[in-house]
Amino acid sequence: MFLNQDKFSALIVRWHKAIKLLKQHSSKTFTFLFAVSLSLSLIISACSPNNSVIYASLPSFSIGKDPEKVVRIGHQKFGSLSLLRAKGDLEEKFKSMGLSVRWNQFPAGPQLLEALNAGQLDFGHAGETPPISAQAAGAPLLYVASSPPNPKGEAILVPKDSQIRNIADLKGKKIALNKGSNVHYLVVQALAKANLKYSDIQTVFIPPDDARAAFEQKKVDAWAIWDPYFAAAEQATGARILTDATNIVENREFLFASQTFAKKHPDRLKVVLEEIKKVDEWAKPRPKEVAQILSPLIGIDAGVLEQVAKRRAYGLELITKEVVAYQQRLADTFYRLKLVPKKIDVSQVAMVSDQKPN
The missing domain is CATH 3.40.190.10 (Periplasmic binding protein-like II)
Structure with a gap:
């Protein structure tokens, strides 16, 4: 059996919404649903042409935990968030605040932002193009920071x-x-x-x-x-x-929060950004160590990851007017080519600053 990745993503989002609704009714219903969801996970894993990627991107939930005390973060293979997950620094920081972290891995930015749009994530990252399609689809995302061009x-x-x-x-x-x-x-x-x-x-x-x-x-x-x-x-x-992409496009990695999360929990957002900045500073001179730490988490050979770590752009930058203008040109180009259904204004979903973080 084989299903397209996009169909899997849509299926998973609908499945998780059903869980959330039915969970509210009774403990018996939820117990039954948990058994059903486990079976569904196994079926999906069996159907997938790449079980590890699909299973890793399944929205997870924590029985017995107060949802208000859980920060939900999505990441892709490689990047600052993957490293932050592997090192466990963010969990330690949030633990002192009475919070926990729930991680979900996605194969690419569009799938990650689809989950954010469905209300399954508080924070995540993607390249420069996925947020254009996501904003055009009405996703409540907010640009909060970026990496330098890469x-x-x-x-x-x-x-x-x-x-x-x-x-x-x-x-x-x-x-x-x-x-x-x-x-x-x-x-x-x-x-x-x-x-x-x-x-x-x-x-x-x-x-x-x-x-x-x-x-x-x-x-x-x-x-x-x-x-x-x-x-x-x-x-x-x-x-x-x-x-x-040299002399063609910038290829930035953007960090996003859901608008609800950013408005309701600015203290938590600040902690996430601070920890990303710290892990980037730690990682820049240590490509071999970065590769060794990430290899078992994302299932890619350490030799490959060392090459990636060496050519990656490190650092955390706030969103400037120049970055917003670049994203707006991208959005206008995609609208002209009919790759997105409507015009968008990137500035409406960007935390703009003219200063870089300390």
Whole structure:
């Protein structure tokens, strides 16, 4: 049995909403529902072509814990939040405040922000493109900080023996990418720089793990992908970099809070940002140690992760007017190409500051 990742995400969100509603009725109902949910988890895991990724992104809940005392954080494979989870520093900080942390891992930013939109997360991170689609869909997100630009952290790859030598050669070719992810904008802008239209290529929208399989089997001609999947493909397949994002797009990682969480718990939000800043400062000079810590958590070889850690941009920056303007250009481009259904104003969902954090 096989289900598409997007269908899985939608199924999981609906399932969790049902749990939340039925949980309110009676303890007997909840006990029964817990048994059903466990069975459903096993069924979903069996159906998935990549069990670990799907299961890791399942919304979880904690029996007997006051929901008001739980901070729900989503993360992807790699990044400051993954490292913060692996080190356990945030749990220690929140423990002193009488709080606990619930982590959920997602395969990409669009799926993570879908969960935030469904009310299942308080905080998370994604690249520069996912929040545009999420805001257009009405997600109550709030930009609270970002990393510096990291153009070396994403690329368009081709097989090592491919006859494709430059972006112009992609005309009429199939390019795999995760729809609405950060590399979606890379593809759009790289084509424009080569005087090609977005309609000049065939986009194949599949999540990273499925895209890797399609790329290796040469069912697609190129693959737009980000780290750590990018580095893993380089090392395992000898894939050739057609272009990275240098001089094309910035490739920032953004940190988001739900608007409710930011308004209701600014003290908790401050703690999360402070701990992210600390873990970034710790990680920057320690790529080998970062890789060793993260490898068992996210299931990627430490050698791959060390390469990612070395080329990653570290640091925490507040949202400036310049960053908002960049995101607005992205949003306007996607609206013009009909990749989002309506115009949006990024400034309406951004905590803007002209100063960087101390």
